[in-house]
Amino acid sequence: METAEKKLNQNLSAPLSTKVVRGGLWVFSLRIAARGLRFLRTVILARLLAPHDFGLFGIAMISMAALEALTQTGFETALVQKKENVESYLDTAWTISAVRGTILFSILFFLAPWIAKFFDSPQATMIIRVISMSALLSGFKNVGLIFFQRELEFNKLFFYEFSSILVDLAVAITLAFTLRNVWALVWAGLAAGVVRLFMSYLIHPYRPRLTLAKREFHELLGYGKWLFGSGVLVFLVTQGDDFFVGKVLGPAALGLYQMAYLVSNLPATEISRTMAQVAFPAYSKLQDDLPKIKDAYLKALHLTAFLSIPLAMGIFVLAPDFTKVFMGERWMPIVPAIKVLVFAGLVRSIAATTGPILHGIGKPKIDTIWQTVRLILLITLIYPLTMRWGILGTSIAVLCSISVSTLGFSLGVIRITKCGIYNFLKAIILPALNSFIMTAVIIILKVNIKLTGFLPLLLMVGMGILIYFILSKLYDKFFNYEIGEFVRRALILRQ
16 A cells, blocks of 8 residues: 555656756757857857947946846745635735836936946946836836746747847847947847837736735735845845945956956856756645655756756866857956956856755745845955955955855755765766766867867867767666656656
C-alpha cells in the first residue's frame, strides 16, 4: 500500500514538474531568439555609437529604475502567488499601476535637470524626460497578462515581448545609421514601450477599469510590502554599481561598464529570467507540498547549472576575441571587467533558482535579509576597489558581494526544501568539470591556431559546444547524470 501510494504521488507530481521544465525550455529557446536580435542590435550600435552615448542613455535608465524601485508595489507578484481566484483584485492592481506610472513620469520629467546636474551631464536632461514616458506607458499595460504567467502559458507572453524587441531593433539600427548619437537608443526604447502597451491589450481580452477596492488593496499590500523592501535592495545591489560608476567615473566609463556587464551577463540574465518566470508560478501552486517543491527546485538547479556554467566559461576564455571581432578596438578596455563579471553572472544564475521558491512559498523576508547583506558588502568594497582599479574594481566588488549572498540564499533553500547539500552540489559539480575540460581545449586551440577573426572564433565556439555535449553524454552513461533524459521528457511529454 505504501509503495503504491508513493508511486501514485509521483505520477500526480510528474505533470506539473514536467510542465515546469518544458516551460523553462520553451521560454529559454524563445528568449535565445530574442537575445539573438538584441545581440545583433548591440554589435551594430557598438560600431556606430560611442561609449559616451551608451553612458548618457544609462544615466536615464538608472534614474527611472531608481524611482521604480522606490515605488514598487509587488501587486503583480502577489497576484501570481495567490492560489485562489484573483479576478476581484485585478482592477485595483491596475489602478495602482496606472497611478504609479503617472507619478513616475511626472517626477522624472520635472527632476530631469537636477538628475543631469548630479551626474554632471547636462545633455541627459532631455533624454531623461523622453525616457520618462516609458514609465507612463508601462503603468497602463493590461493587468490580464498575469493569467499567462499563472497558468504557465509562456508562448503567449513571448509574442508580447518579442514584438517590442523587433520594434526596438528596427528603430535603433535605422536611427543609429542616420543620427549617430544617443537618440537612436532613446527613440527605440520609447517605440518599444508603445508596442508593449498595445500588445498587452491585443493578446489578452481582459479590460481593466479604474477601481480601488479597500479590502483587496490592503490584502495585496500585505504581501507586497516585503517585495517593496526586497525590490529597493535589489535595485541598490544591481544598479548601485552603475550609479556609482556614472557619478564617480563619468558617462564614458559608465558606457564601458554597462557594455561589459551586458556581454558577460547575457547568458546568465536569460537563464535566470527564464527560471524565475517559469518557476515562481509553479512554486506558488506547489507551496503546500514540500516534496514536490524539492523535486522542482533540483530540476531547475540541474538545468540552470547545465546551461550557465559552460556559457560563463566560454565567455571568459573568448572575451578578447569576441570584443575585438564584433565590437572593435575602442571597446577592448572592457575585457578585464567582462572576465570578472562573467563569474558574477554565473553566481547570479544559481541564486536565481532560489528567489522563486522564497517568493512562491510566501517567504520574501529571507530574500530581503540576504539582499541587505549583499548591499552592505557592495557599499563596503565598491569605493576603494573602484578608486584603485576603475571599472575592474567595481566588477570585483560586485562579484564578492553576490557570492556571499548567493551562499546565504542557497543554504536557506536547502534548509527549506530539505534537498541536502549533496544533491545541491551534484547538480553543479558535473557541469563544472565538463566546462573546465572544454575551456582547457579552447585555450589549447587559441595557443596553437594563433588566428584572429570571425572564422577562428566560430571554430572555437563550435569545438567547445561539441566537447561539452560529448562529455555530458558520457556522464549520462557512467555517472547517471540524467540530463539527456531530463530534457527529452520535458520536450516530448504532453499534459
